[in-house]
Amino acid sequence: MFADHTAEILYLGEAKRLANRSQRLAILARDGAGCSCPGCTKPITLSEINHAEKDWADGGYTDVNAMAADCPQHNRAVGPKPGQWTTSGVTDGPDTGRAAWTLNTDGHPTRTAPAPPRVNRKLPTRRNPRSAPTQQRDE
Numbered sequence: 001m002f003a004d005h006t007a008e009i010l011y012l013g014e015a016k017r018l019a020n021r022s023q024r025l026a027i028l029a030r031d032g033a034g035c036s037c038p039g040c041t042k043p044i045t046l047s048e049i050n051h052a053e054k055d056w057a058d059g060g061y062t063d064v065n066a067m068a069a070d071c072p073q074h075n076r077a078v079g080p081k082p083g084q085w086t087t088s089g090v091t092d093g094p095d096t097g098r099a100a101w102t103l104n105t106d107g108h109p110t111r112t113a114p115a116p117p118r119v120n121r122k123l124p125t126r127r128n129p130r131s132a133p134t135q136q137r138d139e
């Protein structure tokens with residue numbers, strides 16, 4: 001009846017802070033073999049799995065749909081201040097489940113317009129196996 005399912009746990013809630021092996025592999029298959037920040041080409045071997053929706057210390061869940069791979073440089077660039085990035089999960093369309101990055105502005109409407117969320121299209125994914133830095137641009 002459930003021939004294609006496994007018993008691997010992909011949703012750990014608040015019970016564990018760090019992603020398990022199954023979650024890492026699922027994120028690799030979903031997002032591609034590297035950092036999820038738009039334009040970054042750092043490989044997943046140099047990235048960490050981080051909470052994209054909400055930090056674990058702030059009550060975020062260690063669930064596969066709430067995490068993404070970030071290289072150390074871009075992980076440090078996430079935060080609430082202007083010039084930093086806010087990450088969230090895409091909830092609709094072909095990028096559902098991937099991490100969306102939004103550059104924080106200072107909130108003043110005449111100085112800086114809100115930036116649209118973007119996903120990294122520099123790395124090949126299961127959905128887009130032929131993407132490469134020279135073939136596609138970021139959105």
Ligand SMILES: [Zn+2]
Nearest residue numbers: 035040071074
């Ligand atoms: Zn990066």
